[in-house]
Amino acid sequence: MGSKKKEIALQVNISTQELWEEMLSSKGLTVVDVYQGWCGPCKPVVSLFQKMRIEFGLDLLHFASAEADCLDVLEKYRGKCEPTFLFYAVKDESLSDEEECLSHEKDDGEDEDVVSSEKTCTLAIIKPDAVVHGKTDEIIVKIQEAGFDILTHEERTMTEAEMQLFYQHRAGKEVFEKMVHHMCSGPSHLLILTRAEDTKDVVTAWRDLMGPCDPNVARREQPESLRAQYGTEMPFNAVHGSRDREDANRELALLFPSFKFSEEDIEAFQGTEAEGAAGPTEAHCIPEDMN
Known part of the structure; x- marks a missing residue:
């Protein structure tokens, strides 16, 4: 029974405007699975979400689902048949200058597991x-x-x-x-x-x-x-x-x-530049067909 409760809590269903605003004000990254009532949320990603939350922690990574027909803010996504995920990032202002400095140092390549390239890949x-x-x-x-x-x-x-x-x-x-x-x-x-x-x-x-x-x-x-x-x-x-x-x-x-x-790839991937800490940043990802 305990494991069932954890699975339910893993992905919050957003059904009201109030809950939508509450979720999007959460510090860190919020991933919203926008689904259509006739097909439901994307089930295959749930196990991956669970693995990610275990690895990265519960404080700054949040997962939610929302039916497009239930919220006016999702009107433009209604009637679509592709899996749609929205990403909202809100900076944690409590992060100290020292922590930010350490974070930038790690991003600069001291972590041997990080692979980077200035070319398109x-x-x-x-x-x-x-x-x-x-x-x-x-x-x-x-x-x-x-x-x-x-x-x-x-x-x-x-x-x-x-x-x-x-x-x-x-x-x-x-x-x-x-x-x-x-x-x-x-x-x-x-x-x-x-x-x-x-x-x-x-x-x-x-x-x-x-x-x-x-x-x-x-x-x-x-x-x-x-x-x-x-x-x-x-x-x-x-x-x-x-x-x-x-x-x-x-x-x-x-x-x-x-x-x-x-930097060129990041701009292509996000579509638009981040808006910073003034408000949540949205990135829209609809997977394409692949060979």
Whole structure:
């Protein structure tokens, strides 16, 4: 019974304007899952929220859900079918100057686990099907020969919670469970890719190197692409790439939470500049389709 109470308290349902204002005045970061009455809140993210609150604490991280039809402030989100999350940040004014200084020092790169780049980056995943067939090294060589710089390279077996959130735009579709199961079936290799500034945009260049999503189509249309050479059939197409720059930033933030984006990427990801401590800052994220 105790665990049930914790699960209920994890995500507050906002049903009135008063509760909305109270939640958004909370110090720290508040994440609001805006849902439609006919489909309900996004269930796959609940386990991830629980993990994050355990890791980061309860004081400065808050999760809530709100039905778009119940609040006038959410009128522009009514009738949408995509999962929608709103992020509101309120600075804690009680943070001492000394604590702020320590925080900035850590952000400046003293933490060895923090990866940063001043260049535009994208996520590349060598999927479990290519890894299990021993093709990882070959693919990495081809990535480097194509002019990409590998900023970081990590072997990892994905968790179900991560992949449910990663593919949340496909939740409810027949392919959803198959994709989640495949990505959790064994180790993947996660890479953060960059390119020289005077070359093609890194997101577009990586998608061109991967080729069409379906390996059979790739073999017909782009026989030299990675999916044509190493993929077999859907969803075993060897590699993953973000659809566009916004999607790349979202995926990197999910799988590499300590990654520090360039200023240009931050502006693209947030859409608008932060308003500072004068009031809550809202960032709107609707996951895009991905190959």
